[in-house]
Amino acid sequence: MSIGSTTLPLVEQNVTFHPPQLAVIVPSYNERENIELLYEKVAIALGDVAWEMIVVDDNSPDGTAEVVNELSRVYANVRCLRRFGRRGLASACVEGMAVTSAPYVAVIDADLQHDEAILPEMLRKALDGADLVVGSRFAEGGSAGDGLSSTRLSGSNLANKLAGMIAGQAVSDPMSGFFLIRREAALKAAPKLASDGFKILIDLIVTSARMGAPLKVAEVPYTFRPRHAGESKMSPLVVIQYLGLWFSKLTNGALPPSFLLFGLVGGTGVVVHLATLAAFTAVGQGFVVSQIAATLIAMAWNFVLNNNLTYADRKLRGTRLITGFLSFCAICALGGIANISVANAIYQWDHQTFIAGLSGAVMSSVFNYAVTRAFTWK
Template sequence: MTEIGSQAKVDSLRNPVATGHPPQLAVIVPSFNERGNIELLYEKLAIALDETAWEMIVVDDNSPDGTATVVNEMSRVYANVRCIRRFGRRGLSSACVEGMASTSAPYVAVIDADLQHDEAILPQMLEKALAGADLVVGTRFAGEGSAATGLSATRLSGSRLATKMAAMIAGQPISDPMSGFFLVRRDIFENVAPKLANDGFKILIDLIVTSERAGKPLQIAEVPYTFRPRHAGESKMNPLIVIQYLGLWASKLSGGILPPSFLLFGLVGVTGVVVHMATLGAVTAGLGGNGALSSETIFVAAQITATMVAMTWNFFLNNNLTYSDRKLRGRKLVIGLLGFYAICALGGIANISVASGIYELRHQTFIAGLAGAVMSSVFNYAVTRAFTWK
């Protein structure tokens, strides 16, 4: 950061926004622990965009490495830089949405902070948008585009698989629906913004599918580029991101009837059943050697233990997976766990009530049991989302 205040450097990167022109393009940069990249990214953007009136909006998820501090220092030097610092919220998609909603520029671009995207193609992307495209995607998988230098063989294979899955729901041909590098007209974004999923890692496919299903398919153009190695810091890709993407994909495949968070909540519930049954078997076997206890007493004790273990498992898994963007910590974690126990107990009552009512009408155990399970799942999801992870 020692050169930020250098007058020669400031003059070399001066932008029309600094002289009072409103920005034509806003470049949204979602960030988490990108301190070592953010200033260099600005310099590269300034060179690439040259005389274009533009601004850079960094949406930082309260990075512990001080990324927001660096951006705020830059904003005191460069008039076209600002930072949105988020507290208690995490997630790439929601960061992009907040950034795009915060600008008055008629065109908005999303680019990663890690310098893997080639900022030099932004003028071409803007040119295609000015020529009539609603959305312009920086693609790694068409023309001269490539991802080989920026991804390992394993991640490249995974990316290609995710791309094929995304193509199934895109509704129109697109070579790189998983790209995190794109430019869109702001009015197009605003038309669908209320319907976009806040939880997720890839906003582009959500934007395309939501527009398509709203009866307003986008005119899409593509510009190829070479995906580069990360400059500094660590990749955010992890198994959690993969699971969240699968949730988004399944949600869009269902026509958006089921939100991604409900699908993940249900998946956690399935694993909870496995944990419940395993605990039930283990405790029953452990108490079975005590001849002083009746089989009924053993079952009740095992069932109570298994229920508590399964609920605890579900709570912590949901806290780290389904609601990773609003993860509870410290005192809130303890209060949330106790509240989760109470809500699940009420959900169990709802399960029994619905199942009993249907059984009395139909006398079909499977249907009654399934209806009760669905009812309790919906109840638990709705109430915990409103009160536990609000």
């Protein structure tokens, strides 16, 4: 074989390649202190199973991706999928599943709270015919252990009850972040999954069932452990994102998950608008000046919150922050015109002030959400 003027000898390789039977997907953000230990524990648990670990890292500032790349120089079955400009556990899981050829994929957190020792049993149940095997804290023999505070345990129980309302089948821990699934089944549902969620398991269960391909589910109990290192990703934003996903699935996808957060931000904007209006009029400013100031401040408030919360996975920075704000204001102005037009038309029809006002507000909210998502945070 020759490349340019250099002749390279053909070398017979005696290395036997074993394609992975299982891919362990690890979504990560600032988990550099946990990754190597997690790999070692999973390697011990899986023993002779042909497997690979795919760490999907959201460009962690702590250098998680660099740690994974160093590991990959030592272990051939480790690789890092580093994402730029994208955030979110659900989308990270889907992208990890999409880049492996393994027929089975498992999702496990990087923080060592999930018990990797049950992975072989989860794989056995899948090989015996289960489409999805859930690592459950609440099945008989499982426990939340010391991994959840009393407050978080109460919140988890409530979230599980809400999830049970839309799951369509009995699953003891539908909020689990630890599961194993046939890759074919996961990728079949992937195009219809919410990309901006923190929980993907309940989405997989509900979406698969509504596509006419309900998953055969099995469970393996385990004890949830305390986080090994780093900080928990649980936050009020995660709770709101979950509620958004729940409402979306409850309405059969009519309301996207991010619409709830966009609406909540808009609600706080109304409060800011009224408070600013009152403050300006209190210091002697005329109504027109006060209304203009209140409108601009409320728009800025809504833009900043949406940029940091609703669209955190596509956050605008630098010059795009300025152009984004200008487009947001322009779109909201058009939404205001649509609000007035629709409200006036309905009022002229039946003279019901409340119905007319509500219709206009809903119209402008939907318009602002759809257009800013398409143009401001495209």
